[in-house]
Amino acid sequence: MDKKTNEVLKFLIDWNYLLIEPPVEGSIAEIYFCFIASCQVKGKDKVSWLQFVKCLQKLNEICIHNAFTCMPANALSLTYEDPFKCFSKITYIDRLALNLIYKQVKLSSNPPIEPPKTPPPPLSRLRLAAQREVPRDKEERLDLLMELVDRPPVKSKRAASDLYAGLSPLDIEDIYTTTSRSKRLEQLSLLLSAPAGSHILAKERAKLRTPIKPFFDCCDDPRHAQLLIPLTSFDRATNYCKLNLAKLNDRLKNETGSSDTYTELARCVNQKIHFIPIIQSQTDTKLGDCSYLDTCHKMSSCRYVHYGQLMPQDDSASKKTAQHNKNINKAMQISDFTRGEAISPATRPELPAQWINCDVTKLDFSILGDDFALIIADPSWTIHMNLNYSSLTDSDLLQIRMDKLQKEGLFLLWVTGRTIETGRDFLKKWGYQVVNQITWVKTNQLVRTISTGRTGHWLNHSKEHLLVGLKGNPKWINKCIDPQILISSTRETSRKPDEIYGMVERMVGPGTRKLEIFGRQHNTRPGWLTIGNQLNGTHLVEKEIAERYYSASATEA
Incomplete structure (x- = not known):
């Protein structure tokens, strides 16, 4: 592998996460310009556009065409003399394959190592990790990648070639046809439907700058609402109920060992929202729920059933969101995008x-x-x-x-x-x-x-x-x-x-x-x-x- 291909390989391993989170999706031209910027910062020689595409082709061949998934499928085999005319995308970069190649490059540049006196194990931990089925989940893939990065390199080119064959991502389907004149309209439709990188970055920025509130599930056990009626009081101004903790603690103390009804209720009250029926003197439960509920203008005389919300008593979820909201002002000052x-x-x-x-x-x-x-x-x-x-x-x-x-x-x-x-x-x-x-x-x-x-x-x-x-x-x-x-x-x-x-x-x-x-x-x-x-x-x-x-x-x- 020549020096320029090695530089491209090192860039893809170290920097592709900065382009767009995996699976990577960006035009090949965009990735090329990011690579050139990285070379300028490091003071390294430039690589031309045609050389860059050839390097990608060589890396893909070494990985038995499993390093990159592109749109269209034959994007790397096409010739673009000008990067500004390139509309092809790399939709997936298999970091596992690229890391193994990089380890072989590092190994070939080092002097040969004398064989150890003790016989080596039948299979190194690196080979065992790579021979596992490639996970579908992104987090599991990242864990496997980190395991490969932390282990010593494979000491045999033959062993490495055996590893490349099993690194095809199982969750990526080749749904794109080759580029031809008859398929131009279909290819253009696929390109137009692909999400823009600016949209993805805008979403990530919005996550950093948008205040969040705790989210709670609703209790789906009808028994809990009935048990909470005598334990709560309703505030008409806010439509919220307040839990009487003293009464709940009395129920817990009087609960026998064989029954855990109120123990389960106390646990649920801390985690979920409960809707407590508001039973008034004129309420007729046989009539069912009021259609207007919280917007009913005649609740004081309405005979239908109304409800009040009892929010979870545990504020751990609120504490988790408080830290994010504190960092919003700091995130507002970030103007790099x-x-x-x-x-x-x-x-x-x-x-x-x-x-x-x-x-x-x-x-x-x-x-x-x-x-x-x-x-x-x-x-x-x-x-x-x-x-x-x-x-x-x-x-x-x-x-x-x-x-x-x-x-x-x-x-x-x-x-x-x-x-x-x-x-x-x-x-x-x-x-x-x-x-x-x-x-x-x-x-x-x-x-x-x-x-x-x-x-x-x-x-x-x-x-x-x-x-x-x-x-x-x-x-x-x-x-x-x-x-x-x-x-x-x-x-x-x-x-x-x-x-x-x-x-x-x-x-x-x-x-x-x-x-x-x-x-x-x-x-x-x-x-x-x-x-x-x-x-x-x-x-x-x-x-x-x-x-x-x-x-x-x-x-x-």
């Missing part, structure tokens, strides 16, 4: 919550500026129902100059079943292209789909839609991080789930200006400006906006 960020988070800290109590139809939007990265609006559409707030007709809503608020960015519009097509038309008239929509599937406090009959003329409406409009061609938007389906419970009338803010903030990145129209006080949050006629006064932090707003208010007065 800035694609998908309108600005660097380190240069523009997040502003406190701001809001303006006003009539949106009469507010001069030029006061707010036109550099919002994200706008979300929840209009009070006319839906022919008795509501506790005033609604706008379609023509009134269309007259609002939403087109003045953005040069480029995203506009998200909540729509009802009747107004889906109307919302699409409005976005187009405001200068946006409808590129997607988010669907909120509504659940009640028992995590069941809502079917109350409160909305919908023909079918029960158990979901709402959020149209996603795009203006301009913003390169800084993060794509393909979150799915378009959001499952969350309902709360007050017209209140939307808080999870939507995390979804849209990950799309535009931190530190950007964000606006919510027709918001209420519970919608206010750091980094957002909220406007609407149900807010508590006006609170502005940005000096320029405050000066323009109060100056315009004084002129009107």
Whole structure:
């Protein structure tokens, strides 16, 4: 093996995890440019593009064509004179095979070793490890790789060649055909469907910067809920139950040795969420559960069964997530991968919550500026129902100059079943292209789909839609991080789930200006400006906006 092939081999072993986590998936040209950058840092001689491809071909031949899995399957046999015209990908690198080759290279460069006086064992631990079936699980593969790396090299080329034959990954299927003129369309379709490296990196960055909350499973044992009724008290303001530990401890003390009912209950209470039936004087358990549950407006007189949540008593899960949330501010300062960020988070800290109590139809939007990265609006559409707030007709809503608020960015519009097509038309008239929509599937406090009959003329409406409009061609938007389906419970009338803010903030990145129209006080949050006629006064932090707003208010007065 020549020196250049050896350098390529060393790079693939040491650095391929920095390209994309295994299985590696990146264009051969991208891997080549990373290799050249590594050579420049180390002060080593450059390797041309054609030499690099030949080195990959040689490594693959040594491994009996098991070192690389490519797309298309014959990617390494194709000739590309220019790396910028190469669209082939390496979708899998078998590190086990490459490490064994590297050990043989190191062995061949060392002087021969005298045979030991004592006879060697029949098979070295390295051969025993390599002859095992290649694991399917990534963690098991990594453990086997580390075992191979830590062991001394094989001292026989013949033994090494025996090892290469069994290193074919069993979980990779060759589903790609060879490149030919008749298969170009199929190959292009496969290339377009492959996830972009920028999307994968954006997801990894979002994991570091997104606050997390403890997740608990729900108890599925109906006996526990009945046992907890006399041991808990219900708080109507929060819909949560509080456990009386003294009563539970009394039950545990009185429990006989043969019975472990309350012991099992105490263990379950610490780990899972329980839904406790709220039995009131007027409750008739034969009627079953209330369809509205936590959104029932007549709970004090409702005869159906309602529930309160009892959260787990053990806070170990909360402690685990607390450390991650502490490191978020530190992760915000990392700006080595800035694609998908309108600005660097380190240069523009997040502003406190701001809001303006006003009539949106009469507010001069030029006061707010036109550099919002994200706008979300929840209009009070006319839906022919008795509501506790005033609604706008379609023509009134269309007259609002939403087109003045953005040069480029995203506009998200909540729509009802009747107004889906109307919302699409409005976005187009405001200068946006409808590129997607988010669907909120509504659940009640028992995590069941809502079917109350409160909305919908023909079918029960158990979901709402959020149209996603795009203006301009913003390169800084993060794509393909979150799915378009959001499952969350309902709360007050017209209140939307808080999870939507995390979804849209990950799309535009931190530190950007964000606006919510027709918001209420519970919608206010750091980094957002909220406007609407149900807010508590006006609170502005940005000096320029405050000066323009109060100056315009004084002129009107």
